[in-house]
Amino acid sequence: MSAAAPVQGRDERLAPTSTLRKLLARPELGSVVGAVAVFVFFSIAAPTFLQASSLSTILYSASTIGIMAAPVALLMIGGEFDLSAGVMVTTSALVSSMFSYQMTANVWVGVGVSLLVTLAIGFFNGFMLTRTKLPSFIITLGTFLMLTGLNLGFTKLISGTVSTKTIADMEGFSSARALFASQWTIGSVTLKVTVLWWFAIVAVATWILLRTRAGNWIFAVGGGADAARATGVPVVKTRIGLYMGVALCAWISGQHILFSFDVVQSGEGVGNEFLYIIAAVIGGCLMTGGYGSAIGSAVGAFIFGMTSNGIVYAQWNPDWFKFFLGAMLLLATLLNAWVRKRAEATK
């Protein structure tokens, strides 16, 4: 017996872990390493990449993806997909614009109606999922196709063309623009309001995940719905809530597009749902649910912003654009998985 013998009766699971070890166990660690790698790469490959004005452009580009990637990450931690997220953004912008125009109402009325409609779509996704027990991939694929058709059909029916009419001269436009699409110029740097929205959404999502009961429910539902139900987690409520969270952010995104571009094209938004999923996955979310983080989704969105703009700043041939994008994403995700494995090995 020596004096340095461990205290008897202490549970090793309650032993304090070092800060470094806590950091290593975070889901977003791998994506941060990936982000640094991509940043260094483009700093060397593209001479204009490091300008302040370029970085503000990249930040804006990342925010447009990131606003949606955060709720999508939460949804994926809860073990579900939403393939309708991309066109839902367009739907929300269209509803807002057309309602204001057709009713000759204050623009804010359209914004409010759009919020209700978008939340209803989110509720529909969640409700159908919990009621039918079909996989969310199928449910939201159906919603995606229906919304794509509704966007085109309704716009054509109401406006007579495939894009909305301008609402820039209507009451309330400037105040709504200030909230959803304003920007501040400091020297050569332009900070867009979406960046603030993005940070706020990521902060709220992180708080929900790590500091509230709802966060525990999300992890539990994603880890195993039956086990979660057995321990008293409100599975149905959690899932519907997650889909409505995606809808809420789709509304914010949609209003941004409407108030920064004034006219909305009805055919847009298709394909963006995959960008949100990709950003979440790079950020450490597992496709199987139960693991991931909101901060990771922000890092994933930032990697996407750096890559898609960096390729332009590097003046590469655009024919290869998608190839590079795909390769970068694969590499970032692989690096991510590798870092996670190393981190788990050191536990």
Added chain:
Amino acid sequence: MARVRTGVRVVGAVLAAVLGASLAGCSSTGGKRAEERAKAAAAGRPAVSTPRWTFAMITHAGDGDTFWDIVQKGAKEAAAKDNINFVYVHDDQAQQQAQFVQNAIDQKVDGIVVSLAKPEALKDVLAKAVKAGIPVITVNSGSAQSAAYGALTHIGQDEEIAGEAVGTELNERGRKKAVCVLHEQGNVGHEQRCAGAKKTFSGTMENLYVEGTNMPSVQAAIQAQLQADPSVDAIVTLGAPFAPTAVKAKEAAGSKAEVDTFDLNESVARDLKSGALGFAVDQQPYLQGYEAIDLLWLYRYNANVLGGGRPVLTGPQIVTADEAGKLEEYIKRGSR
């Protein structure tokens, strides 16, 4: 073991046969060699001694679009001649296009060429470019907004006028009932083409929306339309790749309708010559790219502006069987 060895032998024999065939069976016509001969005749070297400016071209083209490939080719060849560092990017989403214009401003380019398919989306960012002192030229679409957004010139075809030319041509050919095939729902220019054709066409014309990204479904949709209404005697497609598909659909449906199309490509030229197609409406995409770069160069070099504040039109040009033969070699080269 023996099985493996026979496998190797079979593969070897097949490879040898293929190689032998390709060496022995040379084609004396067409192919890569003919293309290289044509290319050698049109090699580009700078013809001026102005500084090496950078011009960026941002378009709303989707991936793998024939039409925009020709526009790009025209721009590239003008850039080679004018000693320009030419940067080309494209995206079919307005938001991304605006982002690319911003990228170009960040890079402090010496000139911007942009297509305004979704003008309002690019309004703010173009104002920024003008404020930064970068000359802007708009191409292909957005003739109505070009001047208001501060562009020097617009180069393109007025879609309405092009449509009207189609309607007139259909009248001359004695057509009574036409179908206008739109392959991209949401494209304002396409709507204008069909509307223009409707305006001057004395018969009746219906719009048919098809999914341009899925050729088999395009064929099925046209076929169904022809079967549903046998009295249709003209089909107008809005893009060259869809003309042969419409011809296939017409044959499958046993219809006597004449197929006409916007834009040119190799198979359109061939079908025009053989009479499978009636006529094509060309808007000379090569010219749109070439002139845009050349005019930016002229503005930088000599402060010249073309068009007197009005759009410079590159079309419509009606191409029939007689002209198709002459254009075929240029189309093969990918410049018409």
